Amino acid sequence: MQLKVELAALKKTRWYEFALRFLFGGAVTAATGLIASHFGPVVGGLFLAVPAIFPASATLIEKHETEKKRRVGITDKRRGRKAVALDARGAAMGCIGLGAFGCVVWQLIPALNAWLVLALALGVWLSLSIVIWRLSKFFRKRGAP
Amino acid sequence: MELVFRFIVGGVVVSLFAVLGDVFKPKSFAGLFGAAPSVAIATLGLAVVAHGSAYASTESRSMVIGAVAFLIYALVCMWVMAKRPLPAALVCSAALVVWGAASFLGYFIVLR
Numbered sequence: 559m560q561l562k563v564e565l566a567a568l569k570k571t572r573w574y575e576f577a578l579r580f581l582f583g584g585a586v587t588a589a590t591g592l593i594a595s596h597f598g599p600v601v602g603g604l605f606l607a608v609p610a611i612f613p614a615s616a617t618l619i620e621k622h623e624t625e626k627k628r629r630v631g632i633t634d635k636r637r638g639r640k641a642v643a644l645d646a647r648g649a650a651m652g653c654i655g656l657g658a659f660g661c662v663v664w665q666l667i668p669a670l671n672a673w674l675v676l677a678l679a680l681g682v683w684l685s686l687s688i689v690i691w692r693l694s695k696f697f698r699k700r701g702a703p
Numbered sequence: 704m705e706l707v708f709r710f711i712v713g714g715v716v717v718s719l720f721a722v723l724g725d726v727f728k729p730k731s732f733a734g735l736f737g738a739a740p741s742v743a744i745a746t747l748g749l750a751v752v753a754h755g756s757a758y759a760s761t762e763s764r765s766m767v768i769g770a771v772a773f774l775i776y777a778l779v780c781m782w783v784m785a786k787r788p789l790p791a792a793l794v795c796s797a798a799l800v801v802w803g804a805a806s807f808l809g810y811f812i813v814l815r
Binding site (some may be wrong): 590 | 795
C-alpha cells in the first residue's frame with residue numbers, strides 16, 4: 559500500500575474523541591511533571607516515553623474499523639483487531655526513533671541551544687522511524703512468496 | 704499555575720501528533736505517530752525553562768529506558784491483538800503493566 563494523507567479520516571473522529579486525547583495528553587504531561595518534582599528527573603524521565611494515549615487511540619482505531627465493516631454488512635470484529643495490531647507494529651518501529659530522540663537530547667542539550675536540540679531530535683525521530691518503516695516494507699516484500 | 708500550563712501544552716502537543724496519526728495511511732505508518740515524542744517535547748521544553756539544560760539531559764537519559772519499555776509494550780499489544788480475540792481497550796490498558804515493569808527493571812539495572 560502506498561503512503562498517503564487522507565484528511566477525510568478526520569471527519570470520522572467525533573469531538574469527544576479529540577477531547578479525550580487532549581485530556582489524556584494533558585493529564586499524562588502534568589503527571590510526568592509532578593512525578594519528576596517528587597522523585598527527581600531520573601525517575602520522571604522514564605515517563606517521557608509513556609504510551610500516553612496509545613490505549614485510547616487503539617480503542618478508537620478498533621471502533622472505526624469495526625463500524626466501517628458493519629456499514630458494508632460485515633459484523634466480524636477481526637478486522638478491527640488486525641488494524642490495532644498493525645498500529646502497534648508501527649508504534650514499535652517508532653519506539654526505536656523515540657530512543658534516538660532521547661539519546662540526541664541527552665548528549666547535545668548541555669552543550670547546544672536547547673530549542674535547536676529539540677528540533678534536531680524531532681527530525682532524528684521522524685527520519686529514523688520512516689527509514690525503519692521503509693526497511694520493514696522492503697524486507698516483507700522480499701520475504702513474500 | 705505551572706500544572707495547568709503543563710496540562711494545556713501537553714494536551715495540545717499530544718493531540719497534534721494524534722491527528723497526524725489519523726490522517727496517514729497505511730496503518731503501520733500511522734502507528735509511528737503512536738510513539739511520537741509528544742509528552743517529551745512538552746515536558747523537556749518546560750524543563751529547560753524551569754530547571755535548565757542539565758535537568759533536561761538527565762530526564763532524556765531515563766527516557767531512553769522508557770522508550771525500550773514502550774517497544775516491549777507495543778510488541779506485546781501487537782502480538783495479543785493479532786492472536787487473541789480480546790478488545791483493544793482491555794489489551795492496551797492491561798499491557799501498561801508491562802511498560803511499568805520494563806521501565807522500572809531498566810531503572811534498577813541501568814540508572815540506579
